[in-house]
Amino acid sequence: MTHNAIRANALHTLLDMVPPSITCLSLDCFDTLIWRNLNAPVDVFPDLGLPGGSIERRRMAEGQARALAPHLRNRSEVTLEEIHAELVPDNVEHQQALVQAELDAEARHCFAFAPVRDLIVGAKQRGMKVVVVSDTYLSEARLRTLIADVAGADLLAMIDQVFCSCEYGIGKTRGLFAHVLKETGLKPSEILHIGDNLTADVSAPAFYNINAVHLQQFSLETLQRLRMEAAAGTMLDSTTRNTHPAYQPHRAQIALRENDDPVYAFGHDVLGPVMSAFATWLHDEAEALEKETGKPVKLLFLLRDGHLPARAFTALYPQWADRVKEVSISRFTAVASSFRDSETINRYMMPWLVKNIRRPISKATFFTRQLLFSDEEGAALTEGKTMGEFGEDILKPEHQQLIVDRSRAFSRRLVAHLHGEGIDDGDTVMMIDLGYAGTVQDAVEAVLREDMGLTVAGRYLLLREQLRQSSDKKGFFDTRNYDYRAITSIYGPISVLEQFCTVGLGSVVDYAADGTPIRDEPGVKGAQSDIREQAQHACIDFVRETGKGFVRPPRSDNHDARRRGAAGILARLLYMPMDSEIAMLENFAHDVNFGTDAMIEMFDPASADRSLRRRGMFYTKNAMRMYLPGELHKHGLPMNMTLFGMRRFALDFAKDEFNVDAMQLPIQIFGGGQSSAETVGAHRTADGFYRATIPVGRGEFTVGIFLGRLFEYVQFDEISFQPVDELVLEAQTPAHAIIEGMDEVAKGLYRIEGADGFMVVQAVPAEQPMLLNLVFRPIVTRAKPKLESIEPAHEAVDEGRRAAA
Structure with missing residues (x-):
């Protein structure tokens, strides 16, 4: 065989391609036969419970042990005991406790990957030998124990030999496969090795002419998304990678996805795990409420955003289908x-x-x-x-x-609607929605109690109550698990998720006498509806197959793990979108659902670009945009990470913290029969633009700007006035400029003939102190601008107020 690559979802076809001359199936262990319920191998280490966090210290100890191994033990591989001896030297009892803690952690978070289990079963049915070849600090006995623990003794019994690098002192890339050939007595052509690491599992066996297949767990985009989910989850919850791992219980199912269409992949890999985890939590909450009230619970999913959660719940718990009610109650009704x-x-x-x-x-x-x-x-x-x-x-x-x-x-009429949907007087009901403060429940609960005698509870994906209510409310994400700032950071751009949870119906604005909903016309475009329905279909495919890929679920696969994994997915989507997601969302609009037909574009990158050019990064701190991270995506991950950090931690940055790289702009101020030559600092904003703000009082002052001294070509994006106390983009008023020695060669682009070229902005009377905004980009400089620190912006504002007074 040649050195091929195979995706996890095609593993079941591998043995059909194997020639009869191959009599031995050789498998890598970790990330091939045994996977973890986590983002990365290091996510096992928080379970060690070391003060201040375990990951960094455990990694450093392993690095130290590996660095010493060639000199102290004449080998390149290390054992688990040797690693922990570096971690807590001179304390054998503590070392042994940490070794056991790590073994227990592996057993808790690991699972056997079902397609590879099936591969082993198929190989044995063909009479093939099966061996495991692993780069690991676990001994053979410990690795066998782990395999039996997470995959079962029957699977372990099908493995004929196990080769662990720590027991041979060398890894795969240094010659472990030579020992495999020697101890199995097989020819290279008789062995097929498969593993996830190109170097260790393809190049290394190929050196010995052993047939090798690269197991591609994920596409490059999926790997990037998973890494960013772990990062987003860590930012959202500081316990992640400190006292808790970066859980990703959806990894196996994602690896088994066959459809690579971007919309399907989004629905399956992003919406699917979130809705599956939410549905599992709802099920347990409903059972708990039944036990508490002694009555069967009916689940009222509130249309429109409750549509996808309802479908997901029914797909996961079809036996509850007769209790699932999609009811048309909007905030308006x-x-x-x-x-x-x-x-x-x-x-x-x-x-x-x-x-x-x-x-x-x-x-x-x-x-x-x-x-x-x-x-x-x-x-x-x-x-x-x-x-x-x-x-x-x-x-x-x-x-x-x-x-x-x-x-x-x-x-x-609303009660008639509920009666028509199968809700009877005296029922216990659980109102279910995406959230976010339970406004519908707050408004309608008294009506349902008084007019129908209902017992009402509310369960939401995200619950963000600014003021606690007395109602029975819980959120899958709420302040029981996250601080209020974390919840608020997710709440901001949550409309992205809403677009994929809704149904293609207009907002309900009333009911007929018999309870039939009366709706506005749906305002969402056909293309948006098509994308939404494709994504929902993929989401339900994931939900129906929840747990696929596990031989048996890892012990850590519980509500907490799934919630943490879902939180990372959601935070990543909201603040670190992928290129394919931006392309999918670029023409989406949001229905505000307040009993009006108002539609708002999801995001407007051109507007964000303009705001960044004119106000710099500081504008993002309080910008009230529908999906600002989507608008900023083209500017790179650092900008969205900054935005996420500011909102997640409510960081109190002032404008001065964003003002760097001050260019001194020569100006002349005229007013009151006098003039003065000065310089004003222009600060870098974005895309090479600078912004200068010049106090002009209540319009008493005319400003001359001597651009020719600095530039041969300069581009202006904005020349405007705005009130000192309203430093927002929307408050601007265009200013009129007179130019001398400057030629506008294109809109906003000026060629300046000589050093004497200048621009004058005339005074305009105003009722309050004003600032002159100049937003420009140097294209060709005449002399190198002087860069230095200048007075903070708030001092310039104070100066303007004094001048105006």
Whole structure:
């Protein structure tokens, strides 16, 4: 045979390609026969429990032992005892305890890969010899014990010989296969070796003319994604790789995926493990609630975002299918049914009024529809009014009574809908959704208790309650397992997940008398719906095969491991998207689902580019974007890692921390009959652009910029004014510039004829202190700009305020 590569999902075909001359199947052990429920081999080490974390110290001890082995023992391989002797020297008892702890950890996290088990069974049925050849610090006896422990004694009995590098003092690349040939008495042409390492399992046996096949566990993209999942999970939860491993219980199933279409791979590898873990948790929560209440539990998955979780749950637990109800309750209908009295109306209205009391009402349709006024009534209530004035009208008794009457009628229609879906009075129900504060449950629970006598619990994928409610709520990810900042960091861009969990229906805005949902027209494009349905199909394929690849599940395969693995998947998707995911999402839009037909583009890279050029990285700290990491993806992983870090840990960076590489820009300020020559610092933003901010008071000052002294060609992206107290992109007002000795050769691009070329921005009267923004990119410099530290931006702002005063 030639040196071939084979994917894990094709292992079942391997023996059919083996010529009769091959009589021995040789297998690598780790990541071939025995896999771990973890991202990397070092993720076993947290179980050692060393103070301050075990991974780094355990790795250093092994490195030290290997460095000493040639000199002290005349061999290149080491044993587990020798490693731990370096880790805790002069304490034999502690060494022995750590050795046992590591063996116990391997037994807890390892599993036998089912396709390789099947390969061994097939080889024995063909009368072939089976050997294991492993680069390992475990002795043969210990490796045999591990195989029996995780794969069963029957599988171990089919393995004829085991070759461990530590017992021969050399690894595969240094000559272990010579011992294999000698002790088996076989010719190289009679052996087929398979393993996951190209050097150790292909090049090394090939040196002895042994047939070799490379087991490709994952594609390069999948490997990258798995690495980033472990990194994201570690950032999200500081216990990961400290006291807990980076769990990845989905590795085996991903390796066995056959369909390489990017959308299918996303649904299978990303959505699948998250929905499978969520469904398993929901099942256990439902059983616990049944035990607590003594009643069967009906599972109410809230459409629309509850659609994929419902499908996943039913696929994993088909015996519960008759209790799974996909009910059409939106935030809009839940709130509309909840206005029982003036208190509930006022509790709904007050947060909006307090924040916007003096502003003109800009959401008339939303507010008035939510309060159950017709469009004509809403127009009359809001025309020409501020939010405060609108609120005063709503407080009038006649309006309050109208809202209460209409809300009670609305709740009767909602109850009819639930009756039609098989929910009976007195039932125990579990409301299930992606989350995030249980707003629907908060609004409708009292209605369900009073009108139907229901016992209500809420279970969510992500629960982020800013203020704790008295309701029975839990989240698969909530503050029982993560700090509030971690939950908030996931919550920010969560709309990405929503797009793949929903169903192609419009948002429910009312119910007919018999409870039939009345919906808006769905606003999502056909192409987006097609991608969503393909991804959901792949997700359900994963869920149905949960556990595929295990001969027997590893002992660490529990709720905690699956939650941690799912958290890494979700955080990676939200902050470290892959190229294929960006391509898939680039034309997606988000339905805001508030009883309106509003659609928001998922992300706008051009807008993010413009913001970065004009404001620099600091703009991302508080940018309220739908999927900012997707917009920043083209700028590389470091930028998204910075964003994730800032949001995960609520890091209190000021703008000054982002201001580096200050270029001194020569300027002249004119005003009040005087002028002064100065320099102003321009700070690097992105894509080679710089930003300078110049205080101009309330428009008393005209500014001249002597660009010719520095540049032959310069490109301007922005020349604008903005208030000192509103350092945001949206507050800008374009400024008019007069140029002298400069020629605009393309839009925003200027050729400056000589060192005397300049630009003047004229003063514009304003009611508050203003800044002049100059965002430019040097194209060809005339003289090297001077780079030095300058006064922090807040001092420049103070100067502007003083000048304005």
